[in-house]
Amino acid sequence: MINRGDLVTRTSYKHDVLFRVQDIQENRVLLFGEEIRLEADAPLSDLVKVKSDDLKRRKKEAKEKEDYSYRLFRQDYQLMRQKRDYEASGGYQHQNAYFQLPSRVLHLDGDRLYLKKCIDLYQQLGLQVHGVHLNEKDMAHEIGDLIDKINPDVVVITGHDSYSKSKGSKHDLRAYRNSKYYAEAVREARRKVPHLDQLVIFAGACQSHFESLIRAGANFASSPSRINIHALDPVYIVAKISYTSFMDKVNVWDVIRNTLTGEKGLGGVDTKGLMRTGMPYDSEDEEEQDNPFQHPLS
Numbered sequence: 485m486i487n488r489g490d491l492v493t494r495t496s497y498k499h500d501v502l503f504r505v506q507d508i509q510e511n512r513v514l515l516f517g518e519e520i521r522l523e524a525d526a527p528l529s530d531l532v533k534v535k536s537d538d539l540k541r542r543k544k545e546a547k548e549k550e551d552y553s554y555r556l557f558r559q560d561y562q563l564m565r566q567k568r569d570y571e572a573s574g575g576y577q578h579q580n581a582y583f584q585l586p587s588r589v590l591h592l593d594g595d596r597l598y599l600k601k602c603i604d605l606y607q608q609l610g611l612q613v614h615g616v617h618l619n620e621k622d623m624a625h626e627i628g629d630l631i632d633k634i635n636p637d638v639v640v641i642t643g644h645d646s647y648s649k650s651k652g653s654k655h656d657l658r659a660y661r662n663s664k665y666y667a668e669a670v671r672e673a674r675r676k677v678p679h680l681d682q683l684v685i686f687a688g689a690c691q692s693h694f695e696s697l698i699r700a701g702a703n704f705a706s707s708p709s710r711i712n713i714h715a716l717d718p719v720y721i722v723a724k725i726s727y728t729s730f731m732d733k734v735n736v737w738d739v740i741r742n743t744l745t746g747e748k749g750l751g752g753v754d755t756k757g758l759m760r761t762g763m764p765y766d767s768e769d770e771e772e773q774d775n776p777f778q779h780p781l782s
Contacts, residue, residue: 491518491539492531501712502534502542504597516595516644519546520712521689523644523661549744550716556742557609557720564727564759585760587726589613590636591718592627592669594620594643594662594689598715602640605719611726620644624668631676631683637758638684638725640718641669641702645689647710654710655695663693667700674701681756684725686718694751704739704752714744721750728757 486492486505492515493499501522503515513531515524534542589611593599596617606613614634618626620643631639645662652659657667666687677683680703687697688706690713697705704721706713724739733754740750 486513486528486531486533491534493534494524494526494530495532496526496530499532502539505531517690517712517715519715521595521598521642521644521706521715522691522712523646523689549714553716553720553742553744554605554608557723560724560742561727564729567729581763583762585762586610586612587637587722587758588634589638589640589722589726590630590634591615591640592618592623592630592642593640594618594623595715598643601715602719605716606722609719609723611723620662620665623665624672627669627672628676631673636683638686638722639673640722641666641673641685641687642689642718645692647691647693654693657693657696660691660693662689663696666692667696670697670700670702680753684722684755684758686721686752689713698751698753702752703755704736704750706745706751707749708751709748711745711749713749717743717745717750720744721752725755726758729759729761730757732757 488505488508490505492503492505493501494503501520502518503524504518505513506516507514511528512525513528515526589606591599591602591613593602593615599615599617603613603615614636616630623641643662645660647654647660649659657664670685670687673683673685680701685702686704687702688694690707691710692706694705694708720743721739724742725734728734734757736752736754737747739752740747743750
């Protein structure tokens with residue numbers, strides 16, 4: 485028996501992707517990728533429950549990839565911090581301590597479990613995030629009020645998606661499960677904040693219609709080559725932008741090189757960083773001020 489919540493693979497795809505069973509309708513099963521933002525459906529006869537040994541192996545491999553990406557980003561952060569230290573001290577001529585103003589992130593996610601994973605990583609990276617679980621179809625209706633309420637610097641619009649060749653060419657938006665909803669949400673966000681450097685937007689999921697999301701106003705989106713993206717990729721993009729000085733332009737390659745997916749799954753346009761530093765900063769008052777964003781990756 486296969487039940488909702490079970491972890492399965494598809495025989496017809498040679499068990500390549502680990503899925504979580506989201507819903508069962510007679511003999512058709514709705515599947516959500518466990519590590520990648522892919523939504524699919526399959527007949528019950530095509531599914532196989534993952535055995536414990538195979539699951540441990542897959543989880544171990546996924547954890548190794550995530551840890552590697554985190555280490556790369558941490559190294560990148562240290563380089564950015566050294567540059568800020570140099571600039572804030574006038575070329576190390578002064579010893580003035582400085583503080584950092586963190587970016588506010590609004591993250592809309594169509595998957596509750598992915599949202600929790602992302603929030604955990606945001607917090608690990610020292611970023612302030614307001615996460616909201618919404619069905620992809622509802623995002624465009626809710627996003628305007630959420631922007632007014634949260635006043636974010638960054639908006640992430642993601643969840644699940646997929647491209648079906650049987651429904652049309654890769655340029656046909658109707659051939660995608662949720663891309664049109666992401667594009668509508670991006671347009672609504674841009675009506676609130678038109679300028680790309682005043683509100684940074686990431687949009688998309690696995691195999692999403694990259695071009696329509698960029699045209700709608702996203703700074704970064706998936707998926708240029710219509711491949712699957714990892715659940716945590718949006719967080720690394722947000723972190724890179726958030727820890728880059730607002731005086732510097734973020735090169736697209738510098739943003740995506742530390743993600744788990746890379747340039748075939750993620751792309752965007754040059755965008756200014758969001759990090760602002762200030763002084764003076766009294767470290768003796770740190771406990772009283774409860775300042776969690778002072779060099780969070782030290």
